[in-house]
Amino acid sequence: MSAAEVAPSRLRIRDLAGEGVAGLRARPARTALTALGTVLGVAAFVAVLGLTATAGGQIGKRFTALAATEVVVEDADEADRDHLDPAFTADADARVGAIRGVRAAGVWWPVGGDTAPEVGGVVLPGRSAPAQIPVIAASPGLFDAIRPGWSQGRAFDALHDRRGERVAVLGAAAARQLGVTELALRPAVFIDGVPFTVIGVLDGSARLPELMFAVLVPRHSAEEFWGRPGAGRRAKMLVETELGAAQVVAAQAALALRPDAPQRFTVVTPPDPRQLRDQVSADVGMLFLLLAGVCLLIGAVGIANTTMVAVLERVPEIGLRRALGARPWHIAAQFLAESAAIGSLAGWVGAAVGAMTVVAVALARGWTAILEPAAVLPAPLAGLVVGVVAGAYPAIRAARIEPVAALRR
């Protein structure tokens, strides 16, 4: 036999993997404890990413529901120059309503000059209400825009408004204060002594919840008794748009209202919801991702530490394997396989724990859990990488152990 005919020793990949797993199964409790740090690190990563996405989605959803479809047009006459004509024309609702993407629009302002009108109820005649009840002049369109709920009756309509009829709608709290409980008897409220027939009682609204404390009267009726909106009591228009149309509507509203003087209005639009969500994600996410990174680092140190201890503990085994034909890199590969197996195990468990955390938090808060695949799927891989990196140094140390010295132990 010649030297060239002597075959080198070898280690099959399957055997390497088998030894890696066997090393973990031999000491299950130790394996679990070793993996714990990495499990927490990976879980923290997945949970942070998932929770930021979930919370961000939540903000987005609330936004979509209301604020994102709301545009407010304000009378911009800050110098209180008191133009001769009102900023909002009588047909303001229709003008804005004609813009594509508008669902409803209505004008409103608090009634009264320097002193608010006095409101009295029917049930206790002669006695004014215990608290100041604001009187709001409103165009009929406002009732569509605020998305009201009705406990009784209905809103006043364009006809009431045009004819300046003395009708009123009460907010829920105002109705309670005024003692209005039943509309069948056509009760009236007295505003500065003028009776207004109550035709509807609100029990809630999605927008302008402050209206629940107010008495609402048609804008033309209000103008008849208390004049146009004046200094400090500027009129505003609330516009509800289709989803996604707010910005476009806002750009057109002023011109549609007053083609002759669009500069008399300022238009308030909702912030871009995506921008807001990203901002939240960035702020909260970065901090927690940093913490998760620290967690993962501690996990890696844990694996490195245990693998190092295992190497020292298993010096005789290393000597034995060398005597049985293992080469230094076979030994290194074996320890690397063990730490890699611990790492990926931790990655899988961590991903599962993280995902469950996100789902649990979302359930508890009544949110919709959002788990991006990009946040969950790389987790086991991240665990593997942590395991390999952590095991590298101990593996090299193990490979350098001399078999003769190892066997003498």
Next chain:
Amino acid sequence: MTALLDLRGIGLTYPGPPPYRALRECDLTVAAGDHVVILGPSGSGKSTLLNVVGLLDRPTEGRYEFEGVDTAGLGNARRAGLRARRIGFVFQAFHLMPHRSALDNVTVALMYSGVPSARRRRTGLEMLDRVGLAHRAYALPSQLSGGERQRVAIARALAPQPALLLCDEPTGNLDSATAERILDLIEEVRAAGQTVVTITHDPVVAARGRRAVTIRDGRLTESTPAAT
């Protein structure tokens, strides 16, 4: 008979510090199928010699031929290949992997020659049966007696059917009755055609060899050949 081993002027100096000359000018030729016993007091260099013969350590002087191949010309990978296929070790301290079954401890000897796992398993069970431990295949070393552990170690050494079986004080930790069984087993192996080199300082063990050499302060001398 062809020589399995041929050592010529082998010397080994441990680098220290201080450097220590553990082997000097050792000549030894072992024929295939022979059983050589190496005797010597503690610290005389027996284990050192066995490590050289077993290709775990390289001599610093001399020439060592294994199966006609000059081992100095072999790279580490091929030396490891010979250890995996042609050489079996039995240690005084058994050196079993504590958290692995008896079967795993046997089959690991076949791993580094690339034997597929199904065949490893079959061979492992066969070897355990041969040393009378088939019923303990899935026991952990901690659940085995000293004699059983050494039998597992012998099964491991024999699994690759090595040409050379090297035993370093194989009965040092065992009582005489158990030692007797182990020695019978080794004799059986030799009778089947394998070459055995046994280190010992126990005359009872030495009596089993067909030939004895003595090592003293790193020097080998042929003793009176044991009666054949």
